[in-house]
Structure formats: structure tokens, C-alpha cells
């Protein structure tokens with residue numbers, strides 16, 4: 001792939017060579033099919049199009065110094081996709097099909113796995129949709145599972161540099177007993193007005209508060225929130241946020257370096273007391289936050305005042321990416337080499 005400037009890749013869609021598909025019909029999953037088309041043929045009354053039966057995952061394949069390709073905690077993505085399928089009444093994919101599909105999708109597009117040291121990775125997007133036709137509001141009887149890949153750089157153009165976040169109160173991404181804790185398209189549709197509002201105000205991403213009290217921090221765009229103070233890593237506990245595999249891993253790494261980990265409600269007013277705050281997720285990795293602006297209260301919370309990322313966020317970021325790219329021993333058995 002000599003025509004790629006890997007180190008300047010944005011987080012965007014880039015065509016690869018192949019994708020993988022599998023259909024659920026008559027109560028069973030069929031054989032994996034390989035396609036070189038970026039399009040699918042769908043019934044106009046498919047439940048995915050009308051009633052939001054759609055769930056997806058986001059994961060990455062990383063190339064090590066040794067040239068080998070690594071997957072990071074793929075079983076956690078499988079488990080989450082299973083929960084998402086149950087949450088909106090879709091047939092869950094089996095673990096074997098999930099593994100075979102992601103592995104095939106990566107290996108068949110191996111030339112798009114960015115070289116080690118460029119900071120880029122191959123983003124893997126498993127997608128499960130209701131493909132069966134219904135017109136009454138009910139679950140489909142047929143489903144389509146697909147996996148496509150695309151090489152990506154950092155989610156935020158800032159990379160591992162402070163980003164600016166805006167608190168948005170006039171739209172909710174999710175409700176406490178809704179679908180915020182699973183990875184379904186509807187959550188992203190309801191996050192769009194907040195994302196655009198934050199961006200139009202000059203901020204990278206919105207911060208969502210709990211939708212009942214508008215008092216506690218939920219999450220940040222497509223990433224979880226964390227704050228660090230008094231040798232403690234604090235991250236919100238809420239029934240409406242997505243359980244981030246990156247955050248789960250960072251909590252472990254924080255403990256490994258001697259921090260106490262607290263998962264609890266975090267009031268917005270507590271923002272003032274943190275030494276470091278950040279957003280984390282597969283796409284965002286760890287994005288340090290330099291400013292949180294409360295649009296309605298016209299109040300600014302500032303961090304990284306000297307322009308530098310905090311020492312603990314830096315240490316945890318380095319540990320995480322070094323494990324993902326195979327530069328540090330994988331003590332927790334998070335990595336699977338697939339070639």
C-alpha cells in the first residue's frame with residue numbers, strides 16, 4: 001500500500017478489498033460468504049430500516065514490530081454484541097462465526113493493516129441487522145451479520161493531545177432503562193444533535209449527563225469518561241452508558257500501577273477536583289481532555305493548563321498501546337495473534 005500516508009490517516013471510511021457476510025434464516029446461521037462489494041441488497045421492509053434492529057461493534061487489529069497482526073480482547077466485543085442482540089430481540093451470532101468472520105475480514109485485507117509505528121490500526125466493524133421483512137412492530141425472523149474493515153488513524157484530530165468537550169443538556173443520548181448500555185444504532189442517532197451542537201460551538205465532542213437529574217456525568221460522545229485525583233481513577237457507574245472494553249482495560253492497568261479504582265456516580269461539580277480527565281474507547285484510545293465547557297451555565301473546567309497531558313494519563317496510554325501493538329508483555333492475556 002505504497003500510496004498510503006499511514007501516519008496521517010483520519011478516522012474515516014476507506015475501502016478495503018473484501019468483507020464477510022452470514023445470513024440467519026429458518027432459525028439457523030448459514031455459511032460465511034466473502035464479498036468484494038461495499039453494498040448489500042435489502043428488502044424495503046427490513047426491520048433494520050424501519051424499527052432500528054441494528055447492532056454493531058468496533059474493534060481494531062494492530063501490527064506489531066514483528067509484522068504480526070494482533071486482536072485485542074475480541075471475546076469482549078463478541079459478548080457485548082451478544083448482549084446487544086438480546087437487548088433488541090435479534091438472533092445472536094455464535095462465538096465461532098464471530099471469530100471466523102473477524103479473522104477472515106482482517107486477513108483477507110491484510111495489506112490495509114497499517115505498519116507498526118504509524119499510530120494507525122485496522123478498524124473492524126461487525127454489524128448485525130434485522131434483514132427480514134415486517135411491517136408491524138415486531139422482531140425480524142431473518143438477520144444478516146457482516147464484518148468490514150477500514151484502516152484508521154486517531155478519532156480526534158488532536159491525537160494524544162488535549163481535546164475540548166462541551167456539556168449538552170437539551171438532548172439525551174439514552175434513558176436509564178433504555179438501550180444506552182448496548183451498542184445499537186438508535187443510541188447514535190439520538191446522539192447526533194448533541195454532537196453537532198458541541199461541534200458548532202467549537203468543541204470536539206459532547207458530554208452527556210444522566211438523563212433524569214442532569215447532574216451526573218454519563219459519557220462523552222462515543223467514549224467513556226474518567227477522572228484522576230489522589231492516586232484514584234474514577235469512572236462513572238450508570239445504567240445508560242456503554243460498558244467500554246478500553247475503560248475496563250484501563251481500570252486494570254490503573255490498578256497495576258498502584259491506583260485505586262472507583263466506579264461510581266460522578267457529579268459534574270466534581271470536575272473541578274480532578275487533576276486529569278479523559279475520554280476512552282477503541283476509536284478514541286485515551287483522549288486527554290483540556291477543557292469541559294458547560295454551555296448552559298457558561299462555566300469552564302480547565303485541565304492540562306500548561307498544554308501538557310497529565311503524567312498518569314500518559315503512563316496508562318503508553319501501557320495500553322504498547323500492549324496492543326505488542327511492545328510490552330501481555331500479562332493479562334488480552335492479545336491474540338492471528339497470522
Ligand code: PLP
Nearest residue numbers: 222223224242244245246281282
Ligand atoms: N461509549 C460509546 C457510546 C461508544 O460508542 C464506545 C465505542 O465503542 C465506547 C463508549 C467505548 O467502548 P470500547 O472501549 O469498547 O470501544
Ligand code: COI
Nearest residue numbers: 058059222281282283284
Ligand atoms: C469505537 O470506539 O469503536 C466506536 O464505536 C466509536 C464509533 C461509534 C465511531
